[in-house]
Amino acid sequence: MRRKSSGLWLALLVIFLIQAGLQWRIHPLWAKNYAPKQTTPVGLSPEQLLVAIAGFREFMAGILWVRADGFFHSGNYDAVLPVLRLVTWLDPHNLDVYATGAWHMGYNFTDEAQRSDRRYIPLALKFLEEGIENNPNVWDLYFEMGWMYYHKIQDPVSAVYWLKKADEFPDMIPARRHILAHAQFKAGMFNDAVQTWGRLLADAEKTRNQDWESRNLYDVRQNNFHDTMLDIFRRYGPEPTTQPPLDMKFDATVKVVRPRVILVEGTLNIPTIGARVTVILRDKGRKLDYTPKALKTFTFEVDPTLTYMQDSIAVRETRFRREIDMSKDPKMYPFKAQEYEVEFIFDPRYASPHIQDRIGSDGYGMTDARYLDTSDPSVRMLRKVVTLTRDEILMLGKRDR
Amino acid sequence: MSEYAIKINNLTKRYSGLWSQQPVDAVKNLNLEVHRGEIFGFLGPNGAGKTTTIKVLLGIIYPTSGEAYVLGRPAGDPQNHYKISYLPENPYFYDYMTGREILHFYARLFGIPEPERSRRVDALLDRVGLSRAANQPLRTYSKGMLQRIGLAQCLINDPELLILDEPTAGLDPIAHIDIRDLILELRSQGKTLFISSHQLSDVEIVCDRVAILNKGELVRMGKLEDLLSGGHVEMIAEKVPETVLEPIRQLGGRPSLHDGRLIVEQPDDGSIDRVIDLVRAHGGHIISVKPYRRTLEDLFVETIQGGRR
Amino acid sequence: MNATLAIAGATFGEAIRKRILMVILLAALVIILISPAFEPFAGRGQRTLILSFGFGIIQLAGTFIAIIMCTGLIPTEIERRTIYTILSKPVQRWNFVVGKYLGAVSTLAFVYVMMGMVFMIVSRISLGEFDPKIAQGLIMFFFQSSLLAAVTLFFSTFVSPLVNYFLSGGVFLMGNLMSSFLETIQRNPEVTPLTRIPIQILTVILPNFANFNIQNPIINPEQVLTDEFAYLVQTVLYAIVYIVLLLVASVLVFNQREM
Numbered sequence: 021m022r023r024k025s026s027g028l029w030l031a032l033l034v035i036f037l038i039q040a041g042l043q044w045r046i047h048p049l050w051a052k053n054y055a056p057k058q059t060t061p062v063g064l065s066p067e068q069l070l071v072a073i074a075g076f077r078e079f080m081a082g083i084l085w086v087r088a089d090g091f092f093h094s095g096n097y098d099a100v101l102p103v104l105r106l107v108t109w110l111d112p113h114n115l116d117v118y119a120t121g122a123w124h125m126g127y128n129f130t131d132e133a134q135r136s137d138r139r140y141i142p143l144a145l146k147f148l149e150e151g152i153e154n155n156p157n158v159w160d161l162y163f164e165m166g167w168m169y170y171h172k173i174q175d176p177v178s179a180v181y182w183l184k185k186a187d188e189f190p191d192m193i194p195a196r197r198h199i200l201a202h203a204q205f206k207a208g209m210f211n212d213a214v215q216t217w218g219r220l221l222a223d224a225e226k227t228r229n230q231d232w233e234s235r236n237l238y239d240v241r242q243n244n245f246h247d248t249m250l251d252i253f254r255r256y257g258p259e260p261t262t263q264p265p266l267d268m269k270f271d272a273t274v275k276v277v278r279p280r281v282i283l284v285e286g287t288l289n290i291p292t293i294g295a296r297v298t299v300i301l302r303d304k305g306r307k308l309d310y311t312p313k314a315l316k317t318f319t320f321e322v323d324p325t326l327t328y329m330q331d332s333i334a335v336r337e338t339r340f341r342r343e344i345d346m347s348k349d350p351k352m353y354p355f356k357a358q359e360y361e362v363e364f365i366f367d368p369r370y371a372s373p374h375i376q377d378r379i380g381s382d383g384y385g386m387t388d389a390r391y392l393d394t395s396d397p398s399v400r401m402l403r404k405v406v407t408l409t410r411d412e413i414l415m416l417g418k419r420d421r
Numbered sequence: 422m423s424e425y426a427i428k429i430n431n432l433t434k435r436y437s438g439l440w441s442q443q444p445v446d447a448v449k450n451l452n453l454e455v456h457r458g459e460i461f462g463f464l465g466p467n468g469a470g471k472t473t474t475i476k477v478l479l480g481i482i483y484p485t486s487g488e489a490y491v492l493g494r495p496a497g498d499p500q501n502h503y504k505i506s507y508l509p510e511n512p513y514f515y516d517y518m519t520g521r522e523i524l525h526f527y528a529r530l531f532g533i534p535e536p537e538r539s540r541r542v543d544a545l546l547d548r549v550g551l552s553r554a555a556n557q558p559l560r561t562y563s564k565g566m567l568q569r570i571g572l573a574q575c576l577i578n579d580p581e582l583l584i585l586d587e588p589t590a591g592l593d594p595i596a597h598i599d600i601r602d603l604i605l606e607l608r609s610q611g612k613t614l615f616i617s618s619h620q621l622s623d624v625e626i627v628c629d630r631v632a633i634l635n636k637g638e639l640v641r642m643g644k645l646e647d648l649l650s651g652g653h654v655e656m657i658a659e660k661v662p663e664t665v666l667e668p669i670r671q672l673g674g675r676p677s678l679h680d681g682r683l684i685v686e687q688p689d690d691g692s693i694d695r696v697i698d699l700v701r702a703h704g705g706h707i708i709s710v711k712p713y714r715r716t717l718e719d720l721f722v723e724t725i726q727g728g729r730r
Numbered sequence: 731m732n733a734t735l736a737i738a739g740a741t742f743g744e745a746i747r748k749r750i751l752m753v754i755l756l757a758a759l760v761i762i763l764i765s766p767a768f769e770p771f772a773g774r775g776q777r778t779l780i781l782s783f784g785f786g787i788i789q790l791a792g793t794f795i796a797i798i799m800c801t802g803l804i805p806t807e808i809e810r811r812t813i814y815t816i817l818s819k820p821v822q823r824w825n826f827v828v829g830k831y832l833g834a835v836s837t838l839a840f841v842y843v844m845m846g847m848v849f850m851i852v853s854r855i856s857l858g859e860f861d862p863k864i865a866q867g868l869i870m871f872f873f874q875s876s877l878l879a880a881v882t883l884f885f886s887t888f889v890s891p892l893v894n895y896f897l898s899g900g901v902f903l904m905g906n907l908m909s910s911f912l913e914t915i916q917r918n919p920e921v922t923p924l925t926r927i928p929i930q931i932l933t934v935i936l937p938n939f940a941n942f943n944i945q946n947p948i949i950n951p952e953q954v955l956t957d958e959f960a961y962l963v964q965t966v967l968y969a970i971v972y973i974v975l976l977l978v979a980s981v982l983v984f985n986q987r988e989m
């Protein structure tokens with residue numbers, strides 16, 4: 021006797037409609053509260069661990085990496101770092117993770133005004149160094165390290181050291197080799213820069229007729245080679261454009277306008293645009309050490325008591341001025357120390373070419389009565405340091421300087 | 422109340438292949454009646470359709486055509502299940518449970534409340550001789566003990582009809598006797614027993630009636646005496662000369678003589694008297710004369726071979 | 731009801747003695763216990779690490795246990811013929827199906843209580859505070875696993891265990907991803923209704939497992955949630971309704987089933 025079950029069929033239909041209605045209501049709330057902010061084809065929930073435990077470590081690292089990316093895009097930076105650690109731990113040969121992770125740390129942890137948290141730079145360098153130790157036989161991470169010094173830290177001498185290591189690998193992307201020559205030029209190693217361009221040009225010449233790209237590469241290198249020769253000749257040749265030295269009339273002041281908000285302004289005798297003055301506010305005597313060896317082991321911890329702000333201000337019509345608000349990011353600017361120094365730097369190495377034409381990329385053509393800094397033999401810079409007390413910055417006793 | 426414990430009319434169960442296989446009739450046009458209070462032997466080789474028939478009786482599968490009634494109600498009627506019991510072939514029970522726990526489990530399926538439940542469980546454990554092993558987990562039980570616990574679970578509801586599928590399969594001869602005694606005891610209490618078997622043993626000998634199934638079809642059914650009768654008489658004699666052989670053959674017997682020892686198979690039609698006279702007349706010495714009934718085994722083999730012809 | 735409960739009890743007793751399930755549970759407990767050992771890697775994201783790790787392991791173990799347990803629930807009973815001794819008693823097939831399911835859910839409850847206790851103790855010790863929301867997340871996972879168990883039980887009434895692993899696993903993955911997928915599609919203005927509508931229909935048909943993944947805001951508590959309570963109530967209700975749906979469907983199939 022087969023059971024008759026038309027009643028159950030009806031019940032089935034009714035229950036189905038109820039669940040569909042519920043799901044219809046749940047979805048909008050879910051989307052608002054729980055949907056991954058950065059929608060990736062793979063969701064962000066830990067069912068992926070399933071795969072990791074099944075033994076696909078690298079695959080898992082890849083998925084975690086996607087997850088880290090998601091965290092990054094949703095601004096959840098604190099969550100990115102442990103994932104980075106986990107991913108490089110699962111898969112220490114994932115170059116992309118090291119490169120992008122260091123980039124996150126070096127560039128992307130920023131305050132309200134997009135000033136990056138420079139306390140993370142030593143961490144980024146250490147992270148890259150670990151990557152290089154794990155992957156000594158590929159050029160990528162040497163280049164990333166060089167780029168970090170060249171572009172972010174603006175230390176072309178250290179950049180040359182790392183970029184030369186990358187340059188030794190025959191499979192390096194050709195265009196990236198140019199950075200070495202640029203860094204050498206900025207580091208004041210004019211002969212080395214010319215030699216590098218010459219060598220690169222000779223290399224490109226061998227393949228210049230292969231295809232459009234090779235042709236283009238050759239053209240670029242030829243232009244650079246000529247420009248470099250020309251720049252050196254113009255600036256330092258028989259009739260140097262850099263002489264006589266230009267008096268920069270550099271000066272700068274800092275004023276606390278509201279608690280944790282400073283107004284910096286000053287003068288620099290460059291009438292055109294294209295010069296920038298770097299301003300650093302930090303705990304007195306706490307310069308950041310940008311050498312990988314500065315950290316013994318890799319960590320995600322920055323000193324939470326250290327205040328370190330760095331900004332770069334454009335000079336227009338010989339003047340510069342900016343209000344810097346450090347009140348909105350207490351994590352980045354804790355102001356725990358009693359004394360602070362505000363350092364103003366003009367570094368000609370990173371000025372525009374037309375300015376360098378007048379003063380030289382090494383500052384050979386500039387002078388200043390008060391603030392010329394000649395401590396580095398390869399470059400003359402302008403530097404002024406002002407000190408502030410904690411009370412002044414927090415406006416506990418209202419005094420200007 | 423129906424006089425039949427089981428009545429099967431024209432039952433056919435067809436298994437159709439999932440893809441392109443030929444449909445197979447596991448049971449074909451089966452007609453069967455089991456009277457109340459009898460032991461019914463349901464015999465046949467493996468694959469004859471015995472278990473299929475039982476599953477139909479229990480409502481676990483449904484007939485393709487025909488119908489089956491159990492205790493007067495259609496098979497599968499939930500009401501039936503209070504009054505019947507089933508012991509599958511080589512039963513497996515949750516082996517982490519103890520003998521006592523498994524009986525409690527089955528008693529709960531009947532909704533038997535405490536303290537009645539405990540009383541019945543203890544009585545049954547005693548009855549199947551497992552009181553001492555009652556608190557051991559079933560995984561420590563021997564095959565014979567499992568079969569006894571299986572029988573005990575069959576009796577938990579004091580059923581009117583017991584369906585036992587291969588109750589002696591894989592058991593040693595002593596366990597066979599235990600089961601046989603239990604079956605006879607149950608019949609004496611007025612219960613109906615429906616026993617399926619593919620092998621023959623001293624258990625089947627207790628059956629009042631048997632049905633023999635082969636390839637899904639019923640080939641023989643009847644009282645055991647009727648099915649087994651129609652044999653012959655066997656006589657053994659000594660010091661018999663060769664000259665008697667020819668006269669015995671003329672009487673329809675099948676004699677064989679070795680060193681003066683004669684064995685005769687004589688049809689059971691009274692002619693044995695004349696054979697005895699003949700042997701004595703020739704100076705032979707009669708050792709034994711006994712009727713020779715067919716064994717159940719003979720019947721079984723004969724029937725199956727007949728069915729295969 | 732007595733019969734249903736008896737079957738549930740037997741199912742539970744058997745499941746917690748099943749070696750593979752207990753190995754999974756034990757492994758999960760050990761991993762949760764040692765998760766603070768990964769702290770050196772965590773840096774400022776210690777909370778993220780401990781919680782996401784614990785939630786992940788618990789969800790994973792719950793998922794595996796639900797699927798492995800339920801694929802065998804009915805086929806094993808048929809294979810070793812226990813089901814015949816049960817169905818020849820005054821037990822309706824729905825008693826059997828519901829009893830089996832209740833036994834499976836009790837096992838899941840047991841497993842979740844074990845894992846949850848260890849997880850909460852570990853997180854209390856290593857984070858220095860007890861967040862009651864952790865329990866909330868675990869309860870949602872329990873409902874997720876219970877729903878998955880119902881899915882697997884439903885499939886087990888008509889497919890073999892091996893096929894069932896893939897079917898249930900597939901439904902679980904799809905049910906976890908389709909909400910995200912729908913969101914992506916709804917945010918993308920270039921997607922035509924021809925693509926969108928079938929996916930919307932699919933999301934209301936298939937069991938949605940993503941609804942129960944509420945661990946993200948627990949791991950990263952700075953998020954602000956809208957109508958959280960209403961969401962939780964509706965989701966639990968959804969689980970229960972969908973489970974009933976699957977049980978009714980299972981009974982319908984199982985009633986026709988010949989064994």
